[in-house]
Structures are given as C-alpha cells and as structure tokens.
Amino acid sequence: MNNDLVKSALSKVIYPGFQKDIVAFGFVDNIEIDGSNVTVEITVTSSANEVEEQLRNDINLELSRIGVERVFIKVNKPAVPRETSSKGKNIAPAVKNFVMVSSGKGGVGKSTTSVNLAIALTMSGKKVGLLDADVYGPNIPRMLGVENVRPEVIGNRVKPIEAYGIEMISMGSLMGSGEALLWRGSLIIKTIQQFLTDITWSALDVLIIDMPPGTGDAQLTLAQSVPVTAGVTVTTPQTVALDDAERSLTMFKKLHIPIAGIVENMSGFICPETGKEYDIFGKGTGLNLANKFNTFMLAEIPIEPSIRTGGDTGKPITYHQPNSETAKRYIKSAERLWEEIEKINALGVVSNDMIQPTTGTGSACSTSSAKSHSHSNNNSCGCH
Numbered sequence: 001m002n003n004d005l006v007k008s009a010l011s012k013v014i015y016p017g018f019q020k021d022i023v024a025f026g027f028v029d030n031i032e033i034d035g036s037n038v039t040v041e042i043t044v045t046s047s048a049n050e051v052e053e054q055l056r057n058d059i060n061l062e063l064s065r066i067g068v069e070r071v072f073i074k075v076n077k078p079a080v081p082r083e084t085s086s087k088g089k090n091i092a093p094a095v096k097n098f099v100m101v102s103s104g105k106g107g108v109g110k111s112t113t114s115v116n117l118a119i120a121l122t123m124s125g126k127k128v129g130l131l132d133a134d135v136y137g138p139n140i141p142r143m144l145g146v147e148n149v150r151p152e153v154i155g156n157r158v159k160p161i162e163a164y165g166i167e168m169i170s171m172g173s174l175m176g177s178g179e180a181l182l183w184r185g186s187l188i189i190k191t192i193q194q195f196l197t198d199i200t201w202s203a204l205d206v207l208i209i210d211m212p213p214g215t216g217d218a219q220l221t222l223a224q225s226v227p228v229t230a231g232v233t234v235t236t237p238q239t240v241a242l243d244d245a246e247r248s249l250t251m252f253k254k255l256h257i258p259i260a261g262i263v264e265n266m267s268g269f270i271c272p273e274t275g276k277e278y279d280i281f282g283k284g285t286g287l288n289l290a291n292k293f294n295t296f297m298l299a300e301i302p303i304e305p306s307i308r309t310g311g312d313t314g315k316p317i318t319y320h321q322p323n324s325e326t327a328k329r330y331i332k333s334a335e336r337l338w339e340e341i342e343k344i345n346a347l348g349v350v351s352n353d354m355i356q357p358t359t360g361t362g363s364a365c366s367t368s369s370a371k372s373h374s375h376s377n378n379n380s381c382g383c384h
Contacts, residue, residue: 001067006031006038009062015044016051017122017165025322029076036069043076046125052077078125086227086350092196095129097206097229097341100222100257104244106213109265109301110234111139112311114210116318116327117232120334121206122165123319129160129167129207133192133218138172140210145314149173157200164319169199188212189221196225206341215251220355223255227352229341230260232298237267237285245286249293256354260340261298262286263333268302270325277302299333301326 010031011023022028022042032039040059044051052075063071092098101117103110111134118130132140141147144163151173152159160167171191201207206229212218222228231252235245245262252259264286268277280303290296301307304326310317318327344350 001033001036001038003031003033005066006033006040006063006068009066010040010059012062013055013058016046016054022055036067037072038063038068038070039072039074041074041076044125045078045123047078048125051125086229086345087348088227088352089225089356090227091193091225092201092207094201095204095207095226097204097345098226099206099208099260099337099341100211100219100228100231100252101208101234102211102215102219102231102248102251103213103234104215104247105241106137108234108236108241108245109263110134110213111137111143111210112307113232113234113263113265113301114208115140115143115311115316116330117334117337118166118208119164119316119318120331121208121338123322123331124334124338126205126338127202128165129201129204130169131195131207131209132168132170132172133195133209133222134212135171135188135191135218136212138170139311140168140170141172142314143311143316144168147172147314154200157198159200164316167202167204169195188218192218192221193225206338215247219251220255223257223352224355224357225352227350228255228257229350230337230344231257232260232263232337234263234265235286235289236265239285242285242289246289246292249289249295253293256351258340258344258349259293259295260337260344261295261333262290263298264300266303267300270302270304272305275325296336298336299329301329 007023007028010028011021013022014020015022015025015027027042027044028040029043030041042055044055055075056073059073060071101110101114114130118128122128130140132138141149144166146161146163146168149161151161151169158169160169161173209222211222233245233248235241249259269280270277287297302325304324306317306321306324307326310320317324318330321327322331
C-alpha cells in the first residue's frame with residue numbers, strides 16, 4: 001500500500017454532478033497510510049449531506065478494491081447556505097436569491113461574466129440557475145455548448161436545459177439559429193415574466209440573470225417581479241464604458257437593489273506564450289466608480305485567448321481550465337459575491353415593495369419610486 005496506489009484509486013471517485021474526479025478537482029488534502037488502513041481528508045465545495053454520503057460510499061468502494069481494510073474519511077465542507085429574508089412580490093418563490101448582472105452598454109463581456117460566475121458558484125456547491133434575459137443577443141446557449149438543444153415541455157411548463165450542473169433557459173434555445181427578434185418592449189416584458197413563472201426551476205440557491213444592455217423596461221420588469229438580492233455591473237477600463245457602468249449602478253440604487261460589486265473585463269492582457277500581463281486598455285479604472293457607490297471590485301478579468309475560445313466552443317474557462325489565472329479570478333469573485341449575498345440577507349434589506357406599480361401595468365412612469373415620492377407635487381417618474 002502506498003500513496004500513489006491510493007491516489008490512483010481516488011481518481012476513480014467522480015464528484016457528484018460532474019465528470020471530473022476528486023483528485024483532478026484538487027479536493028484531496030491529505031492521505032495517511034498505516035499498514036492496510038488509510039485515512040483520507042478531503043475538502044468539498046457542497047454543503048449537501050447527500051453529496052458527502054455519496055463521496056464516502058464511493059471512496060470506501062474504490063479503496064476496498066485495492067485491499068484497504070479500514071478507511072477513515074474526514075470531509076471538510078462549507079456551512080449550509082442561509083435562507084433569504086427578502087420581502088415584496090416574488091413570482092418565482094422556488095429561488096432563494098436573484099442576482100442581476102447588468103451593464104450600461106453591450107460588448108463588455110456581460111454574458112461571459114454571467115456564465116463563469118454561475119459555473120464558479122456551482123463548483124462551490126450551490127444550486128444555480130442561469131436566465132438569459134438578453135433576448136436580442138442570447139449567447140448563453142453557445143457559451144454552455146447547448147446551442148442545438150431545445151428545452152423539454154412538460155404539460156404547460158418548460159424544463160430548463162442543464163449544462164455543467166446549471167439550469168439554464170434562453171430565448172436562443174427557443175428560436176432558430178440566426179433568427180432575429182423584432183419585438184416591442186411589451187413583448188420583452190411578457191417574455192421575462194414567463195421565464196420566471198413558466199419554467200420549472202428547482203429550489204435554487206441563486207438565479208443569475210444576464211440582462212440586456214442598458215437601463216430600460218427589462219430591468220424594471222424584473223425588479224418588480226422578484227426581489228433582486230444583489231446587482232453586479234460589468235464594465236471595461238475605458239472611460240466611455242465606465243460612464244455607462246455608472247448609469248447601471250445608478251439604476252440599482254433607484255430600484256433599491258443592493259450592489260454586490262463591479263467586474264472589470266479586458267483588465268490587462270495575459271500573453272499565452274509567456275504568461276506576462278500587459279495593461280493594453282488600462283486596468284483598475286473601475287475602482288474609483290466602486291468607491292463612489294460604496295462597493296468594491298469583484299474581479300479584474302484580463303484578456304486571455306482561452307476566454308474567447310471557451311465561449312465560442314461551449315467550454316467555459318472556469319470549468320475547463322480551473323488553474324488558469326482568469327478562472328482563479330472568476331472563482332474568487334464568486335466567493336466574494338456569495339459573501340455579499342449572505343451579508344445582504346442578514347441585513348434583511350432585499351425588497352421590491354417600493355417599486356411596485358401604482359396604476360396597473362404601465363410603463364416605468366407608473367412605478368413608484370412612485371411610492372417613495374408620493375408626497376411630492378411633481379409628476380416625474382423616479383425610475384428615469
């Protein structure tokens with residue numbers, strides 16, 4: 001009995017819900033051998049008891065096959081996620097937390113950020129959903145490698161598509177390749193509401209929502225339909241992008257959505273040959289914006305060719321190259337995001353009561369920033 005033999009056996013133990021083993025994931029912390037007895041210490045990313053139980057059974061099975069008589073297993077795992085304390089209207093009550101990923105303009109890597117945050121949260125043991133609400137540019141299916149998969153319809157509801165342990169729905173999965181949508185705002189509003197009510201979401205710890213660019217009907221409709229736990233703004237270092245990112249952060253404030261942080265994409269360039277980083281577009285320029293809105297930088301994501309190829313081929317970098325610098329930053333940002341979600345829930349500040357419509361289902365001007373300004377004499381809409 002030796003360390004290599006034990007590690008080889010453990011490499012046959014697949015982590016539940018994935019196709020990689022616990023050795024490849026780096027979950028095996030320590031192996032101690034005492035004759036025909038073996039002690040294994042692992043650190044897993046899920047708090048679920050059923051995951052621990054399956055791992056224990058599989059480890060015992062594989063080690064018994066190589067002649068181990070007694071197996072002692074120590075499992076380190078995160079605490080059970082806290083329940084949300086949100087208030088207000090919620091048309092998707094199975095979901096514990098909603099995270100709105102927004103940007104003031106297109107082309108800053110919002111969908112890439114949404115996908116990799118979702119995967120990083122899933123790898124940490126959370127039950128995650130991903131709603132592609134960017135109906136005009138639904139890129140999520142391609143990024144997850146399911147662009148040709150159609151969701152299953154059960155009765156009058158739709159089952160989300162599963163990829164990398166994530167539940168996902170997108171307009172891109174419901175329409176033909178290259179098909180264009182020529183919809184007015186009212187249809188966009190109805191679609192987003194149906195994505196929340198007509199999809200059989202599981203009991204999710206978090207639903208990541210990839211929003212369309214800008215600050216319009218889609219953002220307002222979502223915020224009125226579910227209590228959004230946290231907002232994440234995606235930007236790039238250029239000044240013109242930061243101007244638009246500020247509008248996104250201002251929108252969060254006006255919709256009473258707690259801000260979880262800023263993700264700065266194209267923050268430096270990592271040369272694939274040397275691994276050296278160059279600040280070709282600038283770096284860290286979003287820090288002043290973060291300070292202005294009393295938040296922080298969730299991540300500074302560099303330009304790395306693997307991000308682009310991973311998105312094009314449906315092989316997200318966080319899952320397929322977890323040891324890359326970019327993947328490490330996404331994983332760290334997901335950890336910080338979850339810490340913020342827990343803090344926000346502990347404060348009990350998640351609510352959409354203040355932005356509910358006061359006069360039926362109308363435009364943004366029928367909302368009440370609305371209620372908070374009900375004693376003013378002007379007729380302007382507080383959400384503009």
